Amino acid sequence: MRREAEAYDLTLKYTGTDGRTSQSGTLVLGRNVDFLLNAYDTEGDGVVRTRVPRGTYLLETPVRTRKGARATPGTALMVQPELSVTKATTVTFDARRAKPVNFTVPQGAKGVDTYLKYVLESDDTTYGSVWQHDSFKGFRTGHVGAALPAKEFSSHIGGTWQKGSTTYNLHYDRARSLHTGLVHKAKAPVLNRKGKRTLSLSHPGKATSVSLKAKLTDKQGNSYQVTIVKAYLLK
Known part of the structure; x- marks a missing residue:
């Protein structure tokens, strides 16, 4: 038996x-x-x-x-x-x-694709999962149970939005647990020739575009990353 x-x-x-x-x-x-x-x-x-x-x-x-x-x-x-x-x-x-996931992007840019990805890496398991959508409409996320050590579990939410020749690539990282929702209003970069903050770019050839990328990380290891790509006609 x-x-x-x-x-x-x-x-x-x-x-x-x-x-x-x-x-x-x-x-x-x-x-x-x-x-x-x-x-x-x-x-x-x-x-x-x-x-x-x-x-x-x-x-x-x-x-x-x-x-x-x-x-x-x-x-x-x-x-x-x-x-x-x-x-x-x-x-x-x-x-x-669970809580809603919703991004407000400058200029009323329309979503091209969005995603949520999480990765589990421990001594006994390596596993990753990706959920992709055209938009986050009707989509919520929620972590269940205790958080894990930062080195074992990470969650990533992002996507691409388009408005004319401007593309916004937004990416948000979280350590230890899955995002329980994320509501964020992204701000457009400010380029003011008369203000105190200015940005000067040069290119040895004929420049046609500029890419701006920034990443901020807090004390818990959670980070926010944004990339703005815009085409310019330069005189």
């Missing part, structure tokens, strides 16, 4: 931003055990029940909230990078705890 390896029940529950149960699913990735499962709520009752070996896991869950029969559902990406399963365990992914 073969004895079952030590394993426990894992119950996953989903709630949309409207407070109702959500038909969603979860990527269950073993960090120190050989296990990978794309669990999905096939019954539509907002619950998934499965059985997993004893171990440590990463859970990635896009919680869906329907907006109508024809409207695109809202998505709240919720990530728990470290879950220790040593007994029967229940995890609830409540989209109301």
